Amino acid sequence: MRQVTAIIVGGGLRGGFAYAPYAVSHPHEFKIVGVAEPIKERREFLKEKYQIDEAHCFESWEQILELPKFADAAMICTQDQMHFEPAMMALEQGYHLLLEKPIAPTEEECVAIADKATEKDLHVVVCHVLRYTTLFKTIKKLLDGGRIGQVVAMNHNENVNHIHYSHSFVRGNWGNSKTSTPMILAKCCHDLDIIQWLIGSRCTKVSSFGELTYFKAKNAPEGATMRCQDGCPHSATCPYDAPTVYVTEKKWGASAFCMEPNNSEKVLAALKENDYGRCVFHSDNDVVDHQIVTLNFENGVTVSLTMCAFTKDFTRTLKIMGTQGELRAIFDNKPQIEIHDFITGQTDIIYPSAVVNGHGGGDTGLMRDFVRLIATGERSTELTDIQISVASHVLAFAAEASRVTGKTMLFE
Numbered sequence: 001m002r003q004v005t006a007i008i009v010g011g012g013l014r015g016g017f018a019y020a021p022y023a024v025s026h027p028h029e030f031k032i033v034g035v036a037e038p039i040k041e042r043r044e045f046l047k048e049k050y051q052i053d054e055a056h057c058f059e060s061w062e063q064i065l066e067l068p069k070f071a072d073a074a075m076i077c078t079q080d081q082m083h084f085e086p087a088m089m090a091l092e093q094g095y096h097l098l099l100e101k102p103i104a105p106t107e108e109e110c111v112a113i114a115d116k117a118t119e120k121d122l123h124v125v126v127c128h129v130l131r132y133t134t135l136f137k138t139i140k141k142l143l144d145g146g147r148i149g150q151v152v153a154m155n156h157n158e159n160v161n162h163i164h165y166s167h168s169f170v171r172g173n174w175g176n177s178k179t180s181t182p183m184i185l186a187k188c189c190h191d192l193d194i195i196q197w198l199i200g201s202r203c204t205k206v207s208s209f210g211e212l213t214y215f216k217a218k219n220a221p222e223g224a225t226m227r228c229q230d231g232c233p234h235s236a237t238c239p240y241d242a243p244t245v246y247v248t249e250k251k252w253g254a255s256a257f258c259m260e261p262n263n264s265e266k267v268l269a270a271l272k273e274n275d276y277g278r279c280v281f282h283s284d285n286d287v288v289d290h291q292i293v294t295l296n297f298e299n300g301v302t303v304s305l306t307m308c309a310f311t312k313d314f315t316r317t318l319k320i321m322g323t324q325g326e327l328r329a330i331f332d333n334k335p336q337i338e339i340h341d342f343i344t345g346q347t348d349i350i351y352p353s354a355v356v357n358g359h360g361g362g363d364t365g366l367m368r369d370f371v372r373l374i375a376t377g378e379r380s381t382e383l384t385d386i387q388i389s390v391a392s393h394v395l396a397f398a399a400e401a402s403r404v405t406g407k408t409m410l411f412e
Contacts, residue, residue, distance in 0.1 A: 001029060001372065001375045001376060002375050003028060003029060003030065003031055003375075004029065004030050004031070004072050004073060004371045004374045004375050005030075005031050005032075005033045005070075005071040005072050005073070006023075006030065006031070006032055006033070006071050006072060006073040006074065006075055006098070007032070007033060007034035007035065007036070007056070007064060007070075007071045007073075007074050007075065007095075008020055008032060008034070008035045008036065008037070008046065008075050008077065009036050009061045009064065009065070009074055009075060009076050009077065009078060009086050009090070010036070010037065010061070010075075010076065010077035010078035010079070010082075010100075011035050011036070011037030011039075011042050011043060011046045011077070012037070012042070012077060013255065013256060014077045014100050014127070015075050015077025015100065016035075016037065016042060016045075016046050016077075017255070018363045019075055019077070019098065019127070019363060019366070019367055020032055020046070020050065020075070022364065022367035022368070022371070023050060024049075025364075026368075026371070029371050029375070030367070030371050031050075032046070032050040032052060033052060033053070033056060033070065033071050034052060034053075034056035034057070034058075034064055034070065034071060035047065035050075035052055035056070035057055035058070035064075036058045036059070036060055036061045036063060036064040036065075037059070038059050038060065040059075041259045042259070043057055043059070045259065056070070061078060061082075061085075061086040061089075062089075065086060065089045065090055065093060068093075069093045069094050069095060071095065072095070072096060072374050073095055073096040073097065073098060073370075073374055074086075074090040074093075074095040074096075074097055074098075075097075075098045075100075076090065076097055076098070076099045076100060077100040078100075079173055079180065080102055080105055080173075080174070080180045080181045080185075080186060081105055081179060081180060081181070083099065083100070083102070083103065083104050083105075083109075084104045084105075084109040084112070084113065087099060087103075087104070087113050087124075088112070088113065088116055091113070091116045091117055091120050091122055091124070092116070092120070094120065094122070095122070096122050096123040096124070096125075096374050097117070097122070097123070097124040097125065098125050098127065098366075098367075098370050099113075099124055099125065099126050099127065100126075100127050101126050101127050101128060101189050101190065101389075102181055102185045102186065102189050102393060102396070103126055103386075103389060103390065103393055105180075105181045105185075106397075107393070107394060107397045110390045110393050110394075111390060113386065114386045114387055114390050117386050123373055123374065124386040125366070125369075125370050125373065125383060125384070125386075126384065126386065126389035127366060128189070128190055128193040128194075128366075128384065128389060128392075129190070129362030129363050129365070129366045130190050130191075130193070130194050130316075130331075130362055131193070131194065131197060131362070131365075131366075131382040131383075131384070132362040132363075132364075132365025132366050132368075132369065132382050133331065133335070133352075133362045133365070134335065134352035134353045135329060135331050135335035135337070135352045136194055136197075136198075136331070137352075137382065138337060138350065138352045139198060139320075139327065139329060139337060140197065140198060142327065142337070142339070143198060143320070143322075143327075144200075146324075147322075147325065147327070147339060148320065148321075148322030148323075148324055148325035148326060148327050148339065148341075149322040149323035149324030149325060149342075150322055150323045150324075151198075151199065151301055151320060151321070151322050152300070152301060152302075152321050152322060152323060153301060153302045153303070153320075153321045154195065154198070154199070154301065154302075154303045154304070154318060154319070154320045154321070155303075155304050155306075155318060155319045156191055156194075156195055156303065156304070156305045156306070156316070156317075156318045157305075157306045157308075157316065157317045157318065158187065158188055158191050158305065158306065158307040158308070158316055159308065159311035159313055159314065159315045159316065159317065160187065160307060160308060160309045160311060160314070161309075161311055161312070161313060161314035162239065162240075162309055162310055162311065162312075163239070163240070163245060163251045163252050164252065164314050165215075165289060165309035166215070166240045166245075166280050166309075167245070167252045167256070167276070169183060169186075169187070169285065169287055169289075169309070170215050170280045170283050170285045171242075171275050171276045171277075171278055171280065171283055171285075172256065172275070172276070174186045174187070174287065175283060175284065175285035175286070175287060176284050176285055176286050176287070177286055177287050178286070180287075182287060182288075182396075182400045183210075183287035183288045183291060183307065184208070184210075184288075184291055184293065184307065184396050184399050184400050184403070185393065185396040185397070185400065186287070187307060188291075188293075188305065188307050188396065189392060189393055189396050191305055191307075191316070192293075192305070192392045192393075192395045192396055192399075193384075193389065193392040195295065195303055195305065196388075196391065196392050196395065197384075198320070199297050199299070199301050199303065200299075201297040201298045201299035201301065202297065202298045202411070203295050203296070203297050203298075203395055203411060204296050204297065204298050204410065204411050205295070205296040205408055205409070205410055205411070206293065206294070206295055206296075206395060206398040206399050206402055206408070206409045206411075207293070207294050207399075207402045207407075207408040207409070208291060208292065208293045208294070208399040208400070208402040208403040209291070209292055209403060210288040210290055210291025210292065210307075210403050211288055211289070211290065211291075212285070212286060212287065212288050212289055213289055213290060214289055214309075214310075215280050215281065215283070215285055215289055215309075216281065216285075217281055217282060219281055220279065220281030220282060221234050221238075221281075224279055224281060224282070225279060225282075226278065226279055226282045227242075227272070227277050227278055227279060228241050228242040228243060228271070228277055228278075228279060229242070229243065229268070229271060229272055229277060232279065240279075240280040242271050242276060242277045242278075243268060243271065246261075246267050246271065246276070247264045247267050247268060254267045254270070254276075256276070257270050257274050257276050258270045288307075288403075289308075289309040289310070290306075290307065290308045290309060290310070291306075291307045291308075291399075291403065292304060292305065292306045292307075293305040293306075293307075293395075293399045293402075295395065313332065314332070315330055315331055315332040316330075316331040316332075317329065317330050317331070318331075324341065324342050324343060325339055325340055325341045325342050325343075326339070326340045326342075327339050334351070335351070335352045336349060336350070336351055336352075337349070337350040337351075337352065338350075365382070369382065369383045370383070398411075
């Protein structure tokens with residue numbers, strides 16, 4: 001198989017540190033030959049790590065995409081609101097795309113990207129990495145093989161974890177829908193894609209309810225300061241105290257805002273200046289902290305998807321109910337599937353191989369299949385066409401519209 005070359009457009013945690021490392025572990029298959037990243041420290045790090053020519057290192061996506069095409073693919077991993085323009089420009093240049101989810105912040109832009117890919121006869125693979133995990137691949141095979149008979153209903157839970165939510169969706173890049181996207185799109189387009197894939201039918205109705213209940217100013221304890229390091233009297237008892245979260249107890253990694261996340265002095269200094277040092281009750285966040293989506297499919301299956309910030313674990317759990325049995329699963333570092341057979345009364349437990357890195361091995365699986373697609377034209381069963389990814393995004397847009405308007409959204 002020939003070596004595939006790619007440029008990184010947005011060298012953050014996903015593009016630069018989740019997907020690009022495939023070039024290190026599989027150097028004969030994949031090579032990074034260009035990068036566009038506005039943060040100098042990250043850009044320099046990626047330049048050195050992947051031995052990228054200085055002439056192909058840029059601050060902005062505009063600069064790298066103004067050059068004549070010099071790679072097979074472009075990895076579009078900019079912030080959510082910045083996907084559309086670089087994706088369209090890269091397609092116009094003739095690049096295949098690895099496109100971080102969500103595709104774009106509006107349905108119209110998602111469709112436009114898909115249409116441009118069709119026009120140019122180019123591959124666009126959206127980073128729905130859960131499809132490539134051993135857990136969900138195993139569940140798909142079990143359902144398709146009739147292990148629990150005909151599927152009737154599904155309950156799917158996105159357990160966000162309270163610290164993860166405070167990091168990414170209060171203080172972080174996805175906290176404000178005006179500068180990012182609604183929570184159901186930013187966090188749960190993965191889940192909607194998986195649901196659609198497992199059910200294998202067209203969705204006909206969507207309804208949704210959700211609120212931002214807790215992380216707002218009226219719930220701040222008396223005397224809480226605007227920033228955690230401003231002498232807040234609640235620092236010893238608040239589970240979201242920034243120095244405790246990122247330094248003392250390391251409840252969440254500081255790599256999102258510090259190139260030396262294990263250097264306590266540098267992390268504390270950064271927290272005095274950046275958004276991650278803000279009080280979780282005095283931030284500019286507006287995305288919901290809990291939401292439920294109900295879906296009805298053409299084959300009669302009903303599904304409930306629950307997203308909630310207030311969970312201990314950072315997991316996904318699901319229960320799928322069929323005419324001949326029930327399947328329960330948990331997706332974490334030790335994935336497990338439990339199947340109860342109504343006919344025999346027997347309960348079997350399956351332990352798919354546990355891969356602790358990158359979404360349970362999903363990041364690596366995605367890159368493997370993407371590189372193979374570009375090099376050989378071979379498409380795995382998990383590797384989706386852009387049109388299928390758009391369809392799952394449409395469900396997210398419909399869910400948000402239902403949440404805002406209180407109406408059930410219908411698909412003809």
